[in-house]
Each structure stands twice: as structure tokens, then as C-alpha cells.
Amino acid sequence: MxxxxxxxxxxxxxxxxxxxxxxxxxxxxxxxxxxxxxxxxxxxxxxxxxxxxxxxxxxxxxxxxxxxxxxxxxxxxxxxxxxxxxxxxxxxxxxxxxxxxxxxxxxxxxxxxxxxxxxxxxxxxxxxxxxxxxxxxxxxxxxxxxxxxxxxxxxxxxxxxxxxxxxxxxxxxxxxxxxxxxFSPHLGQLIPEGTPKENYITSVVNGFTKRKGIPKALHAFARLREKFPELEYHLLGVDMEPGGAAQQYAQQHNLQEGVRFLGPASQAELMQHMAKAKVLLHPSVEESFGMAVLESMLAHTPVVGGKRSGFVPYLLNHGDAGVLCDVTSAAAMATAVEKLLLDRELSGQVAKKANAFAKANFSEExxxxxxxxxxxxxxxxxxxxxxxxxxxxxxxxxxxx
Structure with a gap:
């Protein structure tokens, strides 16, 4: 054929x-x-x-x-x-x-x-x-x-x-x-065995729009920095580059502290970056699927996503394979991320369940x-x-x- x-x-x-x-x-x-x-x-x-x-x-x-x-x-x-x-x-x-x-x-x-x-x-x-x-x-x-x-x-x-x-x-x-x-089987090969977590959370988003939710996420991170002053927030994707729309917004609202604007990256770089993150914050208010969420699940990184964000609740098995919250609220996102940062056992359990759920339901074969x-x-x-x-x-x- x-x-x-x-x-x-x-x-x-x-x-x-x-x-x-x-x-x-x-x-x-x-x-x-x-x-x-x-x-x-x-x-x-x-x-x-x-x-x-x-x-x-x-x-x-x-x-x-x-x-x-x-x-x-x-x-x-x-x-x-x-x-x-x-x-x-x-x-x-x-x-x-x-x-x-x-x-x-x-x-x-x-x-x-x-x-x-x-x-x-x-x-x-x-x-x-x-x-x-x-x-x-x-x-x-x-x-x-x-x-x-x-x-x-x-x-x-x-x-x-x-x-x-x-x-x-x-x-x-x-x-x-x-x-x-x-997901492609080769994605797992992009993550080095036993990748250690570093002191940052991340979001992988293409487009600085209300739908993608980065403005609220930046406000959420500002709240987190008050409790975790050494924590960083790494933004990857289109409009997330230095001098891009996300950084301009952060400058205008005094939200730059602790934020690294990294911009677009190759898939290998994205997977390795997600694997090192403590949490993937996915602030999108509407997703038909959510590939960044799936990739984070494969990278053994727990996800915080929207409880009404399209397919995200189903992708995270209704909260069993991730933490769901109201992503239209900066306070709610900060609380959800904080929950994972403070409880390492919970974070590990969520990441393990997410990885198993992804492999059981979204394989290439x-x-x-x-x-x-x-x-x-x-x-x-x-x-x-x-x-x-x-x-x-x-x-x-x-x-x-």
C-alpha cells in the first residue's frame, strides 16, 4: 500500500x-x-x-x-x-x-x-x-x-x-x-537512565495566548517563588524565547524573577528537559489532546493540568495519573504544584502511574x-x-x- x-x-x-x-x-x-x-x-x-x-x-x-x-x-x-x-x-x-x-x-x-x-x-x-x-x-x-x-x-x-x-x-x-x-517508542530512548531531577518546573507551550494559559502560569510561579525562593520556571516553545511575547509580558508585570525563557527546542532537548523537571505545569485551558502532557508522562515527570481543559483530564486518567486543578486560577495552579513539590512520595507515585497509563493506552503499535x-x-x-x-x-x- x-x-x-x-x-x-x-x-x-x-x-x-x-x-x-x-x-x-x-x-x-x-x-x-x-x-x-x-x-x-x-x-x-x-x-x-x-x-x-x-x-x-x-x-x-x-x-x-x-x-x-x-x-x-x-x-x-x-x-x-x-x-x-x-x-x-x-x-x-x-x-x-x-x-x-x-x-x-x-x-x-x-x-x-x-x-x-x-x-x-x-x-x-x-x-x-x-x-x-x-x-x-x-x-x-x-x-x-x-x-x-x-x-x-x-x-x-x-x-x-x-x-x-x-x-x-x-x-x-x-x-x-x-x-x-x-507516542513513538524512540522517545524513551531520548531520556538517559536515572535522570536526576533539578530544581525547576517547566511548561512546553507553543503560542502566547489566553488559550495556552502562560500569563496565569507566570502569576502562579510568582506565588511559588515566595515559598520556594530557589525554584526556577523554564518555558519552552514558540513565543517562549528570550525577548519573545512571554518574556515581554513578564517584564511588564514584574514576573521575571526565576523564569528562564528558552524558546523552541528539538524533541530530544524537550524530552531531556522535561525529564529533569520536578513538575510539568500545563496551563492550557483547552486541548484536543495534549502531546506535551503525554511526553512528560513518558519522561517520569508529574503533570499539573486543567480539570476542564479538553482531553487533559482523560489523558491524566481523571487525576490518578496527574494533578488536576482550575488553570484559570493562578492560586489554584500554585497550590497544585506546591503539593507535588512538598510531597516527594506523592510526586513519585503520580509519575509512576502516569508512565504506566501512557504506555498502556497510547502506544504506537x-x-x-x-x-x-x-x-x-x-x-x-x-x-x-x-x-x-x-x-x-x-x-x-x-x-x-
Whole structure:
């Protein structure tokens, strides 16, 4: 089976050899790369459809099992509803077809794949309407409208969590199943055996927005510093770099003391940093899944997350695999983190339960095999059930809540 994957791909994480071919920087999301690697390990050829702001012309780069199809992008795509990007992607898909396409997110990558005419399964990874409510600007309005178009056009949907599924419309639910995000086995290899904890807590967040919750988290840490004057708070991700939006906010509100603004990092750096942290504070008020939470669970670092933050309560097994609190309250977050800092036995127990829960429920083997079942049923390969049509089977994919 030749499987297409349309989405933001971290090419550096792909387990294949492109020789000396120059590889442009792309919009990158590690989970997509891990999914591709999982398909490669199972013997499938993968055609990757992605884009880069460094190109002026489309380019195709080939290895033994992977064909990279990379299209150019232009500045300010939201003003054009990503029309240029969609047209470029659709053209390169038609020129380099696959048997079936798995498209990430309900935006330009999925829209282009659907328009190519190749059977496309769309992976729903967020709630565009809730994001718009939390970030009411023109770009998010455009993304929401694109999401509406894609959900209408798509024949097959995969929601990345039960929470995402529940937020779909009734018509979209009829053509959707739930398959959770997963972790790649190699993540555990990124953490040195017996990594000692250092005197800091951390947050891994992309975007300084109300939805991501960093402003409240900075206020929470200021409260913690009053009781733990040597404790540090390390911020990683987009907008968390020195001079970035998070630091500017901290300066304006006199919240810089003890905070290190580290910015984006490689996945290896993130995993090692999380493994050394005493607590991962995840202040996001809404998450369709929460990959940083899952990665922290694998890194044996206890998590404080929102008790009403989308899928986070389910990911933390309703508080058995983490500490849940009201992340709209700086005081509540500070109290939850303090609880783990003061009680080492509790912290160790939470981290142990979280690691076991993550491995039992979000392994690559289970998740990728579910995707392959769907692809085979769409292409009528083998004696598989049609999961998009069989209600009882679809419900079987739901996270056990």
C-alpha cells in the first residue's frame, strides 16, 4: 500500500536516507513524522505532501521508502484562505499520487488532499470554533471557515481524542472514529537512565495566548517563588524565547524573577528537559489532546493540568495519573504544584502511574494498526470491517472514559 501523508512534517525526524539532497525547512510537527516512521517500519511506501517557506518552486526528493513532495508558501496565507498553498499541494498530489491519503488538521493540507480526488482520511486535531472564541482575530476566523469546508467535504474523519469527537457536529460524527494520538517508542530512548531531577518546573507551550494559559502560569510561579525562593520556571516553545511575547509580558508585570525563557527546542532537548523537571505545569485551558502532557508522562515527570481543559483530564486518567486543578486560577495552579513539590512520595507515585497509563493506552503499535485497518477498509483490501459505517465498531475506538 502506498500511503500519502499530508501535513506539517519534521523531516529531520524521518528514519530514511535522502542522501545529499538539500532539504528545506518545513512547517514541522513531530507526531506526523512519528506516524510516517511507523508506516515505514511496517513496510509501506509513504508519499509526504508538505510545504516550506524557503522554496519558490515545488520539489520532489526520494528515498527508498519515502517520497517527499514539498511545495512553496507565500506570506500572509490567511488573507487568501491559503489558496496558493492549497493549489500547490493539490497539483503535487496529482503528480505524485498515493493509494490513500491521511491528512493532518482540517485546514489547507486536508482541503488540498480532498480536492485531489484520492481517498482522504482527515485527522481532526483541534476544535477550530473554540480556538476562535479564545483567539478572536481574522486569522482564526479564516481557519474556522476552512475547517467548516473541510469537515463538509471529507468522507472519512479520525478524531484524535474522545474530547475532539464530542465537539464534532452530528453530521461529522457519523463519518468519524476516535483514534488517540500516540507516542513513538524512540522517545524513551531520548531520556538517559536515572535522570536526576533539578530544581525547576517547566511548561512546553507553543503560542502566547489566553488559550495556552502562560500569563496565569507566570502569576502562579510568582506565588511559588515566595515559598520556594530557589525554584526556577523554564518555558519552552514558540513565543517562549528570550525577548519573545512571554518574556515581554513578564517584564511588564514584574514576573521575571526565576523564569528562564528558552524558546523552541528539538524533541530530544524537550524530552531531556522535561525529564529533569520536578513538575510539568500545563496551563492550557483547552486541548484536543495534549502531546506535551503525554511526553512528560513518558519522561517520569508529574503533570499539573486543567480539570476542564479538553482531553487533559482523560489523558491524566481523571487525576490518578496527574494533578488536576482550575488553570484559570493562578492560586489554584500554585497550590497544585506546591503539593507535588512538598510531597516527594506523592510526586513519585503520580509519575509512576502516569508512565504506566501512557504506555498502556497510547502506544504506537495499537494506534497505527487502527489507522491501517481504516485504510484497508476504504481500499477494500482484505476482510476488514468498514469502521466509518459500523456504529458499534466506531464506538470501540473511543477512549475508555
Amino acid at each position: 502506498v500511503i500519502g501523508v499530508s501535513g506539517p512534517v519534521d523531516i529531520d525526524l524521518l528514519e530514511c536516507d535522502f542522501g545529499n539532497a538539500p532539504i528545506p525547512s518545513t512547517n514541522a510537527f513531530p507526531l506526523v513524522s512519528h506516524f510516517i516512521n511507523g508506516l515505514i517500519k511496517r513496510g509501506h511506501h509513504v508519499v509526504v505532501y508538505t510545504n516550506s517557506g524557503e522554496l519558490t518552486e515545488p520539489t520532489v526528493i526520494r528515498s527508498k521508502q519515502v517520497t517527499l513532495c514539498i511545495c512553496p508558501t507565500k506570506p500572509q496565507p490567511g488573507r487568501r484562505f491559503f489558496k496558493f498553498e492549497r493549489e500547490q499541494l493539490e497539483a503535487i498530489i496529482r503528480q505524485n499520487p498515493s493509494d490513500v491519503i491521511y491528512a493532518y488538521w482540517t485546514y489547507e493540507y486536508a482541503w488540498a488532499a480532498i480536492e485531489s480526488g484520492i481517498p482522504t482520511v482527515v485527522s481532526v486535531h483541534d476544535n477550530a470554533f473554540k480556538i476562535l472564541l479564545n483567539q478572536p482575530d481574522m486569522f482564526r476566523l479564516v481557519r474556522y471557515l476552512m475547517n467548516v469546508v473541510v469537515l463538509h467535504k471529507a468522507q472519512w474523519l479520525v478524531a484524535n481524542s474522545a474530547y475532539t469527537f464530542r465537539n464534532l457536529s452530528a453530521s461529522s460524527k457519523k463519518k468519524a472514529v476516535v483514534i488517540n494520538n500516540f 495499537v494506534v497505527i494498526n487502527k489507522h491501517l485497518d481504516i485504510f484497508k477498509s476504504i481500499l477494500n483490501i482484505g476482510n476488514t470491517y468498514p469502521p466509518m459505517l459500523a456504529k458499534e465498531k466506531a464506538e470501540g475506538y473511543l477512549f475508555n472514559t
